[in-house]
Amino acid sequence: MSNRRVFMKTSLAVAVGVAAGHVTPAMADSVSFPKGIVYTRENPGKWSQKVEGHVPNVTVEGNKVTVKTNHGMSDAHYIVKHTVVSQNGEVLGEKTFSSSDTEAISVFEISSGRSDYAWVRTTLYATSFCNLHDLWVTEFKA
16 A cells, blocks of 8 residues: 555656646647656557546536546546646645545635635646556646
8 A cells, every 4th residue: 555655646746747847838738748657638648448437527617626537446446546736736636536436526626715726717737547547637727
Protein backbone atom coordinates (compact mmCIF):
# COMPACT_ATOMS: atom_id res chain seq x y z
CA MET A 1 0.00 0.00 0.00
CA SER A 2 2.81 2.41 0.85
CA ASN A 3 4.53 1.85 -2.51
CA ARG A 4 1.26 2.57 -4.35
CA ARG A 5 0.84 5.84 -2.46
CA VAL A 6 4.40 6.89 -3.28
CA PHE A 7 3.80 6.00 -6.94
CA MET A 8 0.54 7.98 -7.01
CA LYS A 9 2.12 11.04 -5.42
CA THR A 10 5.06 10.83 -7.81
CA SER A 11 2.75 10.46 -10.83
CA LEU A 12 0.70 13.47 -9.77
CA ALA A 13 3.86 15.50 -9.19
CA VAL A 14 5.12 14.57 -12.67
CA ALA A 15 1.79 15.54 -14.27
CA VAL A 16 1.63 18.83 -12.41
CA GLY A 17 5.26 19.54 -13.23
CA VAL A 18 4.64 18.77 -16.87
CA ALA A 19 1.63 21.09 -16.94
CA ALA A 20 3.37 23.85 -15.04
CA GLY A 21 6.55 23.55 -17.07
CA HIS A 22 4.79 23.71 -20.40
CA VAL A 23 2.00 26.18 -19.80
CA THR A 24 2.26 29.90 -20.27
CA PRO A 25 -0.73 32.18 -20.82
CA ALA A 26 0.00 32.25 -24.55
CA MET A 27 0.14 28.45 -24.74
CA ALA A 28 -2.74 27.62 -22.40
CA ASP A 29 -4.90 26.13 -25.13
CA SER A 30 -2.21 24.00 -26.73
CA VAL A 31 -0.55 22.01 -23.95
CA SER A 32 1.33 18.95 -25.11
CA PHE A 33 1.93 16.25 -22.51
CA PRO A 34 4.81 13.83 -23.02
CA LYS A 35 3.72 10.55 -24.57
CA GLY A 36 3.93 7.48 -22.37
CA ILE A 37 3.56 9.48 -19.13
CA VAL A 38 0.27 11.33 -19.42
CA TYR A 39 -2.63 10.22 -21.61
CA THR A 40 -5.45 12.29 -23.10
CA ARG A 41 -8.43 11.67 -25.38
CA GLU A 42 -6.37 13.10 -28.25
CA ASN A 43 -3.19 11.20 -27.32
CA PRO A 44 -4.11 7.87 -25.71
CA GLY A 45 -0.82 6.23 -26.62
CA LYS A 46 -0.75 2.50 -25.96
CA TRP A 47 -4.18 2.75 -24.33
CA SER A 48 -6.11 3.76 -27.46
CA GLN A 49 -8.77 1.12 -26.73
CA LYS A 50 -9.22 2.45 -23.16
CA VAL A 51 -10.15 6.10 -23.75
CA GLU A 52 -13.87 6.08 -22.91
CA GLY A 53 -13.33 4.31 -19.59
CA HIS A 54 -10.35 6.35 -18.45
CA VAL A 55 -10.48 9.95 -19.67
CA PRO A 56 -11.98 12.26 -17.03
CA ASN A 57 -15.28 13.83 -18.09
CA VAL A 58 -15.79 17.32 -16.68
CA THR A 59 -18.88 19.45 -16.18
CA VAL A 60 -18.84 22.97 -14.77
CA GLU A 61 -21.87 24.61 -13.18
CA GLY A 62 -21.10 27.94 -11.54
CA ASN A 63 -18.32 27.32 -9.04
CA LYS A 64 -18.90 23.54 -8.99
CA VAL A 65 -16.63 21.25 -11.04
CA THR A 66 -17.71 17.62 -11.38
CA VAL A 67 -15.22 15.03 -12.60
CA LYS A 68 -16.46 11.58 -13.59
CA THR A 69 -14.57 8.65 -15.04
CA ASN A 70 -16.83 6.04 -16.67
CA HIS A 71 -14.87 3.14 -15.25
CA GLY A 72 -15.82 0.02 -13.33
CA MET A 73 -14.55 -0.32 -9.78
CA SER A 74 -13.21 -3.69 -8.61
CA ASP A 75 -10.39 -4.92 -6.39
CA ALA A 76 -8.26 -5.65 -9.43
CA HIS A 77 -9.01 -2.57 -11.53
CA TYR A 78 -10.26 0.83 -10.42
CA ILE A 79 -9.79 4.60 -10.54
CA VAL A 80 -7.53 5.58 -7.67
CA LYS A 81 -7.75 9.35 -7.71
CA HIS A 82 -9.17 12.51 -9.31
CA THR A 83 -7.55 15.93 -9.11
CA VAL A 84 -8.23 19.39 -10.47
CA VAL A 85 -5.03 21.31 -11.18
CA SER A 86 -4.51 24.96 -12.15
CA GLN A 87 -2.23 26.20 -14.94
CA ASN A 88 0.53 26.93 -12.44
CA GLY A 89 0.42 23.40 -11.03
CA GLU A 90 -1.60 24.11 -7.88
CA VAL A 91 -3.84 21.22 -6.86
CA LEU A 92 -7.25 22.84 -6.35
CA GLY A 93 -9.03 19.67 -5.32
CA GLU A 94 -8.41 15.97 -5.00
CA LYS A 95 -10.36 12.85 -4.14
CA THR A 96 -8.98 9.38 -3.55
CA PHE A 97 -11.15 6.34 -4.24
CA SER A 98 -11.01 2.76 -3.06
CA SER A 99 -11.82 -0.33 -5.06
CA SER A 100 -15.04 -0.72 -3.07
CA ASP A 101 -16.45 2.63 -4.27
CA THR A 102 -19.33 2.16 -6.72
CA GLU A 103 -18.21 4.88 -9.15
CA ALA A 104 -15.40 7.36 -9.79
CA ILE A 105 -17.10 10.72 -9.43
CA SER A 106 -15.92 13.77 -7.54
CA VAL A 107 -17.27 17.27 -7.01
CA PHE A 108 -15.07 20.25 -6.26
CA GLU A 109 -16.55 23.55 -5.17
CA ILE A 110 -14.70 26.83 -4.88
CA SER A 111 -16.48 29.62 -3.02
CA SER A 112 -16.01 33.23 -4.05
CA GLY A 113 -14.71 34.00 -0.54
CA ARG A 114 -11.60 31.86 -0.98
CA SER A 115 -8.28 33.26 -2.12
CA ASP A 116 -7.86 30.52 -4.73
CA TYR A 117 -11.02 31.62 -6.58
CA ALA A 118 -8.79 33.43 -9.10
CA TRP A 119 -8.63 30.28 -11.23
CA VAL A 120 -12.24 30.71 -12.38
CA ARG A 121 -12.62 31.42 -16.12
CA THR A 122 -9.26 29.98 -16.94
CA THR A 123 -7.81 26.71 -18.22
CA LEU A 124 -7.72 23.89 -15.69
CA TYR A 125 -6.80 20.21 -15.83
CA ALA A 126 -8.74 17.26 -14.44
CA THR A 127 -6.79 14.08 -13.84
CA SER A 128 -7.94 10.51 -13.43
CA PHE A 129 -5.47 7.87 -12.29
CA CYS A 130 -6.21 4.19 -12.99
CA ASN A 131 -4.30 1.53 -11.09
CA LEU A 132 -3.67 -0.35 -14.36
CA HIS A 133 -3.88 2.23 -17.16
CA ASP A 134 -1.95 5.20 -15.79
CA LEU A 135 -2.69 8.93 -15.62
CA TRP A 136 -5.30 10.61 -17.86
CA VAL A 137 -5.83 14.36 -18.23
CA THR A 138 -8.64 16.51 -19.61
CA GLU A 139 -8.11 20.23 -20.18
CA PHE A 140 -11.17 22.39 -19.55
CA LYS A 141 -12.29 25.97 -18.98
CA ALA A 142 -13.96 27.07 -15.77
